Amino acid sequence: MKLSIAQIASASNGSAIGNPDYIVEHLIIDSRSLFKAENTMFCALHTDAADGHRYIYNMYSQGVRAFLVDNMVCDASNFPDAAFVVVKSVEQAIYAIALQARAALDHVKFIAITGSVGKTVIKEQLFQALYGKVRLQRSPRSWNSRLGVALSITELQPGIDYAIIEVGIDRVGDMARLANLVRPTYGIFMPITDEHFSGFDSIEQKTAEKALLFANCSHVISVGSAQLHANALHSPTTQVDTNLQAVEKMAQLIGVTPNSDTFIPSNRIDVREGVNDCVVLFDSFTNDYRSLISALDFMRRRCTPTRSNTVILSNIFGADSATVINLLYRFGINRVITIGSDSYSDIPSTISLQHFVSVEQFIASVDTNQFSSESILIFGRGLQPIKDILAVPRHDSIMEVNLDALIHNFNYYRSLLQSTTGVIAMVKASAYGIGAVEVAKTLQAQGATMLAVAVIEEGIELRRGGISMPIVVLNPVTGNYKALFNNNLEPSVFSMRELATLVNAAQSCGIDSFNAHIKLDTGMHRVGFTEAELPQLITYLKSSAHIRVASIFSHLATADCPDMNDYTELQLTTFHRMSSAIIEALPYPVKRHILNTAGIMRYPEYQYDMVRLGIGLYGVSPLDTMPGDLRPVATLRSTIISIKHWPAGTTIGYARRGKLTRPSVIATIPIGYADGINRHLGRGAASFVVRGIECPTVGNICMDQCMIDITDVPAAAIGDPVEIYGPQMPVQRLAATLDTIPYELLTAVSPRIHRIYFRE
Numbered sequence: 001m002k003l004s005i006a007q008i009a010s011a012s013n014g015s016a017i018g019n020p021d022y023i024v025e026h027l028i029i030d031s032r033s034l035f036k037a038e039n040t041m042f043c044a045l046h047t048d049a050a051d052g053h054r055y056i057y058n059m060y061s062q063g064v065r066a067f068l069v070d071n072m073v074c075d076a077s078n079f080p081d082a083a084f085v086v087v088k089s090v091e092q093a094i095y096a097i098a099l100q101a102r103a104a105l106d107h108v109k110f111i112a113i114t115g116s117v118g119k120t121v122i123k124e125q126l127f128q129a130l131y132g133k134v135r136l137q138r139s140p141r142s143w144n145s146r147l148g149v150a151l152s153i154t155e156l157q158p159g160i161d162y163a164i165i166e167v168g169i170d171r172v173g174d175m176a177r178l179a180n181l182v183r184p185t186y187g188i189f190m191p192i193t194d195e196h197f198s199g200f201d202s203i204e205q206k207t208a209e210k211a212l213l214f215a216n217c218s219h220v221i222s223v224g225s226a227q228l229h230a231n232a233l234h235s236p237t238t239q240v241d242t243n244l245q246a247v248e249k250m251a252q253l254i255g256v257t258p259n260s261d262t263f264i265p266s267n268r269i270d271v272r273e274g275v276n277d278c279v280v281l282f283d284s285f286t287n288d289y290r291s292l293i294s295a296l297d298f299m300r301r302r303c304t305p306t307r308s309n310t311v312i313l314s315n316i317f318g319a320d321s322a323t324v325i326n327l328l329y330r331f332g333i334n335r336v337i338t339i340g341s342d343s344y345s346d347i348p349s350t351i352s353l354q355h356f357v358s359v360e361q362f363i364a365s366v367d368t369n370q371f372s373s374e375s376i377l378i379f380g381r382g383l384q385p386i387k388d389i390l391a392v393p394r395h396d397s398i399m400e401v402n403l404d405a406l407i408h409n410f411n412y413y414r415s416l417l418q419s420t421t422g423v424i425a426m427v428k429a430s431a432y433g434i435g436a437v438e439v440a441k442t443l444q445a446q447g448a449t450m451l452a453v454a455v456i457e458e459g460i461e462l463r464r465g466g467i468s469m470p471i472v473v474l475n476p477v478t479g480n481y482k483a484l485f486n487n488n489l490e491p492s493v494f495s496m497r498e499l500a501t502l503v504n505a506a507q508s509c510g511i512d513s514f515n516a517h518i519k520l521d522t523g524m525h526r527v528g529f530t531e532a533e534l535p536q537l538i539t540y541l542k543s544s545a546h547i548r549v550a551s552i553f554s555h556l557a558t559a560d561c562p563d564m565n566d567y568t569e570l571q572l573t574t575f576h577r578m579s580s581a582i583i584e585a586l587p588y589p590v591k592r593h594i595l596n597t598a599g600i601m602r603y604p605e606y607q608y609d610m611v612r613l614g615i616g617l618y619g620v621s622p623l624d625t626m627p628g629d630l631r632p633v634a635t636l637r638s639t640i641i642s643i644k645h646w647p648a649g650t651t652i653g654y655a656r657r658g659k660l661t662r663p664s665v666i667a668t669i670p671i672g673y674a675d676g677i678n679r680h681l682g683r684g685a686a687s688f689v690v691r692g693i694e695c696p697t698v699g700n701i702c703m704d705q706c707m708i709d710i711t712d713v714p715a716a717a718i719g720d721p722v723e724i725y726g727p728q729m730p731v732q733r734l735a736a737t738l739d740t741i742p743y744e745l746l747t748a749v750s751p752r753i754h755r756i757y758f759r760e
């Protein structure tokens, strides 16, 4: 889009301050996604998690000169040359601006996509199939929410003939407005599933609501869900079964022959351990410039001082090579390897450039020893063989970690809290088995206030991994206070004895005002100062300049036990009384926190200054009721490595404990109790999921392998993934089988299982 401040003010019913002629071409809502300050307007949204108005100064200092605000929190005269548009609601204003941008695109035909599943995949397939055949643009990655759709429209260029827009909704009443904004000519209706029912009463209601998008379409292609779609649609419709048929049909409607290499995009970035201490980020989603920006942004957020930054890319479309190099330069990339026909010149001296005409040439000429301690982003289609040689081989049994789900859960809990309440993310025990460094990087970028680990070594690992935010060590009992001070790890202190040792150590190292966190025992009866010790504690704290009380905290024993609310409430009031006594005695401000995940859900009125969020982050509810809003983060997965057919009566495994009662098909998977699969899950106690079907274990679990009965999955084949737990098998269910809690299962997965991180 291209709108002046005056046009934006009039479209959004707002008032303009500053230069009315300043031209805005891009809107951004996340300060971290700033790419080009010139002609970009920062929209200060209030979300559950944050208030965009806090970032105005930061954006201004990065060169942004246009702001959309609903609250003039700052004095415009402090922002020379900046223009502000003040509106009632920033979100509504973005919609209004998008309507205005849409009005200037009447010559463009819009193809809208909605449905429950596969929207992003078909959008990318269609884009690839039509690329170069017509002038088109599509909405970026999964910008399909109400705001995402509006922002996608503001990003469209006037020179196109077609726009592909993905639309998602999660409640009744949203679609009519979005349909009015997109005004599509063609529609693609993807299958409707009955999960995520929350905002709807029935699957029919959900289908009807989604179908509103297509009310004025000249033609709709319905993929899967034929009957459901047909009942809801009124436009001429073609029914197909697969994405590729839908793509072909759409090309036919437009009157072009599609490109033949339409593919299934993997729609995600993988983070893998690489050769020689490298980390490999692999994004084979598309080759377009916009996705390159978001991949580089993802890379930047997890950069480590000990690793340099390398990008390997194939031909990029959507920008010329000078623009691409400029982008790489701005993201601080040190080494660039290009594959393909694009040629690059005028390379800044900080970048070393190598060029290969093909993947084959790269593989023939490059030795993996030429890579060491680098973060390597491999970007673009067709580069899989390069990833295969630079990443450490994938194991048959892995834990897959969905970093988007982690962010989602983090924001879900933030939405239950006041915006000023800090969140301490519990990353002890390797982030509950999920991998502390990657989790910490993600949460550091997401704005967590502090991290908590159990022991000092865990804190040092995080510092080595490049984590700079505050870290508290919960059990610091250590002979090595120096390491604590050197790594700026803040101890929790739970006894007079500990306190005295810490203060002496600080004194002998010449350290003043070192942050410490005072742990009170209000009812867990594990560690912590008791009420009787308070007078002595206060006197000591007042007299020592070597440490500074950064916070006072306590831990709830029964927050997840609704039958023991009395006890929880007693702990909460004891905490209030004890912490208040300390705070009153100290001459400086001190923070307080007591809530764990269950506490956040049940006693938000006791959130004080911070909360300590653990299990909920990882997508597991500590309460029996699972809020539908959490997403599982970890998937433990193995692979079928052998399949055998046996007659009834055959016995399987050690001690002949698996006796077949019918002719059976038995698969072996390479994961056992040494990997953290408890032996009590054997002999049919648990089932693992193959092709969506639950397959019981057979016989005893072995050290490195176990067997499952796949008789009911006739299509199962060697190489099929087997989900131990994850989206199809909640870890809570396995925990219940073992009469334990999910915490124990997550932390029991052995280090020999590789953790693989990805972003959707």
Ligand SMILES: *Cc1c(COP(=O)(O)O)cnc(C)c1O
Pocket: 426, 474, 555, 595, 596, 597, 598, 612, 613, 614, 615, 616, 622
């Ligand atoms: C582990 C831990 C938490 C987090 O508990 P969750 O139930 O996982 O939210 C909070 N506080 C302390 C002191 C802990 O040790």
